[in-house]
Amino acid sequence: MAEVHSKKKNNQITHTSIKGKTISYFIRHIQVFLFTLGTICRSPFASLMTTAVIGIALALPAGLHLILKNFEAVTANWDGAAQISLFLKKDISEEKVQKLTTDIAAMDEIENVSYISADMAMEEFKKHSGFGSSLDALDNNPLPDVLVIKPAIHSSSPEKIQRLMAKFRKNGMVDIAQLDMEWIKRLYSIMDVVRDGIWIAAALLAVAVLLVVGNTIRLDIQNKKEEILINKLIGATDVFIRRPFLYTGFWYGIIGGAIAFTLITVSIFILSDSINNLSGLYGSSFTISGLGISGLFILLITGLGLGLSGSWIAVGRHLKQIEPS
């Protein structure tokens, strides 16, 4: 009789509308979603151990990336700082130098030219060198006239600069044409190395996050071994048993991402004063830029993805080993 009864019940279940099933499916997910969050909140210290490690591991590459990005913003302003110094030959008349200066200033590739005459240079030198009037002993001024040229932004690419340099060197009045850009080139290639280094660090730390989450979930599974066994014995599917562990990994990841964001934001806040001081000293209006909403979003998504993957790996490996016997 009970069997007949239960058959009837089963038929009812199969007749339940797809809509009803979908709704109850989502309700079950939301229940587990909130339940796992509750579990994490109920043992904040233990959860913090895992989430803080994830947070730090995410904050490191993200923070380095941010520093690099800010540095790039600063050096982008320096790009135009590539300047060309033309040391002119001796004994060129004042008018010729003036003409050269206006010719160069008229060039499309040039933003501005400043002319430092040998006399002006000498004055400056006297003022700042400390040799003062002892330089008066010199019969004649050994310094050359110099044109300091600042190329326009649109012509500041290395090739264009090189072309400009070649042009200047051909000019008969120019003794030496010197480009002040080597150090920027070096800086850029160092930044390329740093950028690659950050990617490598990020990849390694991502693996570390996977391992940390995986290990935490593995311990979690071991602690709940009894519960898992009982659930399996009373007919829980693997999907059902797996679900809370996956959501736990999901939460660890998201919380870790949020912690990373907080760490970086707080660090920027701490640094901002001294950076403002520094840029003030250099007469720069540079202010450090934070992660912003997109940064927060990327950190959360990355944390979520890593947390979910880490728990997926642990669940796949360890849940199978727990079978009633």
Place this chain on the structure above:
Amino acid sequence: MIQFDNATKRYNEGYEALSQVSFHINPGEMVFLTGHSGAGKSTLLKLVACIEKPTRGQVIVNGVNIGRLWKRSIPYLRRKIGIIFQNHQLLNDRTVFDNVALPMIIQGVSHKEVGRRVRAALDKVGLLSKEKLYPITLSGGEQQRVGIARAIVNKPPIILADEPTGNLDPDLSKEIMELFQIFNQVGVSILIASHDIDLITKMNHRILTLEAGKLIRDGK
């Protein structure tokens, strides 16, 4: 309902815990399983619940051949079987109510329905007043009855019990057995392993006797 055809179970160690066991339990039947310690009682129950698979022969439960059952289908078979263990197997960090609700939670039964059926099950085992307590605060007999409530809450067509009265005093044991009898009267097939010969002979049901893995007696 439960059918064994020359079922043999050999554990890795080599010797046979069950050899060539054949019997048939009809729907609505109540059957006891007895035998000395190590005779293979638990092994037989494990075959029914698909915790182990027969090495040879066939075990058919509720029309399903256990030996051929896909791993993914095992949960759905187990939902048709209420299992009661000697050592209760309750979750100590959950209330009595939550323990009994477990089989319905895993099936996604609606909240309202869960409350109603859990209370009905607790009422049947006489523990309605203790639904908010934790299992550790209950006596052995009460814990056993929580386990029974959990096994019957889904109204399964089959109930398996392994030494359900193992460490209970005679009066309590009798009470538990009578509880099973009540479920049987509404048509549930019941298979109970027990070595309390005195008690089970008094109950006057079919008894399967195992000895060293062989079925040596089948009758009242």
